[in-house]
Amino acid sequence: MRVLVTGGAGYIGSHTVSVLLRSGYQVVVFDNMTTGFRAAIGAGVEFVNGDVRSVSDLGNVLQKYSIDAVVHFAAKLVVxxxxxxxVEYYQNNTAGVLSLLQACIANGVRKIVFSSTAAVYGDALASGMVTENLQAKPLNPYGFSKLMSEQILRDCEEPHGIRSVCLRYFNVAGAAEDGKNGQRTANATHLIKVASQAACGKRASVGIFGTDYPTPDGTGVRDYIHVEDLADLHVLALNYLNEGGKSEIFNCGYGHGFSVREVIDTVKKVSGVDFKVEEQPRRAGDAATLVADSSKVRKAFNWTPKRDNLELICQTAYEWERSLG
Known part of the structure; x- marks a missing residue:
């Protein structure tokens, strides 16, 4: 089966490409390389440089490689x-999904695994564990761009026969356990990446944005999922669609959260480096708490995460950062 992975040269996309290949899928990576890295995907993997906003670029690759399904990552993602x-977020993220659907409809591709986000929920603190049926109330254009994309996918199911699985990621972190892949973006904003850079001496300090949230230690609480567990979920989602599964939305997380302070302390522990931490005001658009109720995806895919351990996540991220020099 041939799978097109848009944004497959990025952080999560490249890890998913590896799992797809190990699972026996033929993979074509489609990426415009604005944030992707050719080194993140194997030398033998088919690669096409193209833009998801271009219906013709997408149509050409779907035709040329007789693509059967798409795993769609390509998006901007900094809140x-x-x-x-x-405007750039709606153009790239939402209009990109429209372009993809136009190309898929024209070329008979009817299965899509979509990279969504917990940012669609907004500030879910009062709800405790976040379930998929919680009313979506994004706090920022990034969250809205993904929520709108989910709606477009749903609207295309009945008239066009497109079945989709939307995976709402919580906080993705860590690096491949074999040390061969990780997050390469130097100016990434993800906390564990930033803290690992500080531990390696690549940043002068780590900022805590907000210490007055209604959480146990005043800092934001997030559900961190290891990137390889998330990659596994994409393959399980594709298998689910191949077996005739109906369109669904699933949370992707472990079901428990850690505060910003706890994460920083864990990176300090695994690295042995007491880097500088600076307390700063809250950032616009940040929620106090986001923790996934992942019972739906565990049941649907018979999924048991293999790397549900904050120290392991931080250790792999730190060791990867050290390997980058």
């Missing part, structure tokens, strides 16, 4: 940036 550059 603060989305607030100051909303």
């Amino acid at each position: 603060p940036e989305s607030i100051v550059q909303p």
